[in-house]
Amino acid sequence: MIKFFFGLLFSFVIAGSYAQEKSQKIALVVHGGAGMIKKENMSDKQEKAYQDKINEALKAGYRVLERGGSSIDAVTAAILVMENSPLFNAGKGAVFTYAETNEMDASIMDGETLAAGAVAGVTNIKNPILAALAVKDHSAHVMMAGKGAEKFAQEQGLEIVDPSYFKDENKLNQLRRIKEKEKTELDHSGQQGYRETDPVFHDRKFGTVGAVAVDRKGNLAAGTSTGGMTNKKYGRVGDAPIIGAGTYAENASCGVSATGHGEIFMRAVVAYDIAALMKYKNLSVQEAAEEVVMKKLVQLKGEGGVIAMDKYGNIAMPFNSAGMYRGYIKEGEQPVVLMYK
């Protein structure tokens, strides 16, 4: 009788957790950077290339979620697709520093445990997001920089490439045009915000990729990867590898990945501020993300945007720039890919 009772109880527990699992809808949102992304600057061919690649990233991440994988793995899968494409300023497509090198940053965070990993200023790791993941999973640290981060990645068995892997004539020409322009202009916008209206200046600043996912268990994760700012000097680090600025994930509030003028995003602690507004002022993810991107950042002249999602799969994608490459999939719905306002 007792055995029967426990058997019955066990069945209820199983059925209950199964029902809960079923009720948790999976979702994924990605971005490929914000900036002067306007219909009139884009050929049909370019437009299609971006659409296809964002779709591919969404599908790669979503497949992980569908199979019951974790949001961390889904975020990683989506970002890998974008890092391996020359279209975005991250991984293969990373822009050039002043010294004509490529210095990449990435970070990832698990919303269930608040475990996080980040790398800054790495030059020879094929996929910086995998290095950030390894820091999270296989070290006692959260952030590693430069040669030390590269040594760690190598010891972890990650793919190390010759820096020439990141070289690209178009990006090199872009760097040289910017250098030329900066020589003749003294319009240094500094920390007080951007002032350049030339698309070249904009595009160099706001390239980043990122993803936020929620899995069957209702766990959020977020990740961000970037080549930083074209023509950056002095080992500049932006917001992408900073937990709280470029990336944050916490089941109690939301997951966020940001893209924009990194200096302002760091000073505004953008990603965590959205989480804090949800936790402490009971704003929705949409209200919180808009408050930070459309008010606080606009006041600070911080151009860019974010993707943000709560554990119920509610998605916000506000940006205050001309456009932002972005897309999402929610369970039972068709993927959506957008670029312009």
Next chain:
Amino acid sequence: MIKFFFGLLFSFVIAGSYAQEKSQKIALVVHGGAGMIKKENMSDKQEKAYQDKINEALKAGYRVLERGGSSIDAVTAAILVMENSPLFNAGKGAVFTYAETNEMDASIMDGETLAAGAVAGVTNIKNPILAALAVKDHSAHVMMAGKGAEKFAQEQGLEIVDPSYFKDENKLNQLRRIKEKEKTELDHSGQQGYRETDPVFHDRKFGTVGAVAVDRKGNLAAGTSTGGMTNKKYGRVGDAPIIGAGTYAENASCGVSATGHGEIFMRAVVAYDIAALMKYKNLSVQEAAEEVVMKKLVQLKGEGGVIAMDKYGNIAMPFNSAGMYRGYIKEGEQPVVLMYK
């Protein structure tokens, strides 16, 4: 008549702003790190050395405020005293990395403008806090790392020293004891929190110096400087140079400098979380700082503490470790220096 009217108006405005200036009390709070700081581990001589040096730091910063200087300059002056002393894990007293080098981090933030500067992993800059200040004042960036940051500091005319300046037999012995101990133990606490109870392990982790000040104009500033964690590897970056984690300042809420297990402090976005609780939940600086240090960090097993101050000079100094070197001066009061619980 109109001239007289404007003259009168002008007098009122002057008198009004003078009165406001007079009513703004200046204040300064500093810390010299948290950890296994217990009366029974400390000789009278050691105790006096720490007391004297903290007093000296307080006086150096307070003099700046008394003369009408800015909170940024006061914070810098106080931190310089501690960086130039071998007693604290910052500047001259910076601990050793695994490779027997010294890699220092620092950051500073202006609560009026939210302008900020930080350096990470620098090895030859005598005073990392001055490099952070230079990044804030003389670059378009917020954070620079490694060789690039050193190049920038040199171009800015900051004092560059031979790395042997930071060498010290006691610290080197401490490193070797830790290495020896780690070889025989596999108690890697990882991101989930500390587990070591040996003071050697504690002391290596939580050394940092910091200061928060409010000036006559009611502007807050905060700064932090550290040698990081003894035996750190792989270009590890902790919370000290992270705006939002180790340092934050915003006139609308508070200034904060943190000291503790950096990895956990980064994941909890400690400094900005205190500011957010004040802004969004209307907590006092004491309530907000205690909420983060005594609840959130304790849950995450993040040992350490913070100093925090609002623009009215209300000061909080909570810590969840055995002790924290700390002290403050408020206008019209005697300086207070404390170490233990």
